[in-house]
Amino acid sequence: MYLNGLATAVPPRRFTQAECWTALQQSPQFSRLSPRAHTVLRKVLSGDNGIATRHLAVAELAEAFMLTPDALHERFAHNAPALATQAAERALVAARLKPTEVDAVLISTCTGYLCPGLTSYVSERLGLRPDVQALDLVGQGCGAALPNLRTAEALIASGRAQHVLSVCVEICSAAFYLDNDPGVLISACLFGDGAGAAVLSAQPAAHARRVEWLAAESALDPAARDLLRFEQRDGMLRNILTGTRKPSSAKHSHANN
Numbered sequence: 001m002y003l004n005g006l007a008t009a010v011p012p013r014r015f016t017q018a019e020c021w022t023a024l025q026q027s028p029q030f031s032r033l034s035p036r037a038h039t040v041l042r043k044v045l046s047g048d049n050g051i052a053t054r055h056l057a058v059a060e061l062a063e064a065f066m067l068t069p070d071a072l073h074e075r076f077a078h079n080a081p082a083l084a085t086q087a088a089e090r091a092l093v094a095a096r097l098k099p100t101e102v103d104a105v106l107i108s109t110c111t112g113y114l115c116p117g118l119t120s121y122v123s124e125r126l127g128l129r130p131d132v133q134a135l136d137l138v139g140q141g142c143g144a145a146l147p148n149l150r151t152a153e154a155l156i157a158s159g160r161a162q163h164v165l166s167v168c169v170e171i172c173s174a175a176f177y178l179d180n181d182p183g184v185l186i187s188a189c190l191f192g193d194g195a196g197a198a199v200l201s202a203q204p205a206a207h208a209r210r211v212e213w214l215a216a217e218s219a220l221d222p223a224a225r226d227l228l229r230f231e232q233r234d235g236m237l238r239n240i241l242t243g244t245r246k247p248s249s250a251k252h253s254h255a256n257n
Helices: 017-025 035-046 061-065 069-095 118-126 145-157 182-190 222-227 250-254
Strands: 002-009 014-016 053-055 104-109 133-138 163-171 193-201 228-233 236-241
Touching (some): 002 069, 017 053, 017 061, 035 182, 069 104, 069 118, 069 163, 069 193, 104 118, 133 145, 145 163, 145 193, 182 236, 222 228
Parallel strands (some): 104 133, 104 163
Antiparallel strands (some): 014 053, 163 193, 228 236
16 A cells, blocks of 8 residues: 555644633633633643644634534534545645545544534545445544554455545544543643545555555554543533543553553
8 A cells, every 4th residue: 555645734723822821711611710720721821832833623712612512513514524625635636636536535533423424525525436435433533543544455455445535634622621620621722623634545656755554553452441532521522631640540550542
């Protein structure tokens, strides 16, 4: 399998961490948080943690604090198909491939839910063939790219596809949650919105540097499942970062996530 095209897409608005801190202090949720939570937020948003700006799928930062389930779902439903399509279009251009030449499209996400899934919307927008193999890979979190790529590898190795469009898209602002838990607060301060896409083919492209996928392995570790995950609370996704608090049992101290 060969990587013949690669591209990304982000929302047009980019905000500095300082702007996020100012907007957060003006939000209706800020006064409901504890003094300790304020300290965590100020430290992460004002400190040197390697993140200077974030792209978010909102016109103004005040919109990010519209935290009803309906508002968050609308944010995902509007922006996830658009960003996934934009990244995919750019990857196809980089690969010099027409949409009708794509045999399969795989899209991974965990920050929202659509049924039919994102592949339906993205395939329509791109103009993919009606017989394209479309697979939605939902709920695989931060490591979603690996099973996505391995599925593409299997399709190509089996001869079922010559060209696979692989896409990952996350609208983290659609999974925004605020409470006094340090892991929840850190999640709100670090993640942004965007999509990445790759064109994977059975043969290398003649016009570009040859990049070949050789092999990959992965392993399931159920003991580590609860260390980093989403849960549902108040009808919304709430991110859990176990590393921000003491592990609940000895087995978690050595588990890999």
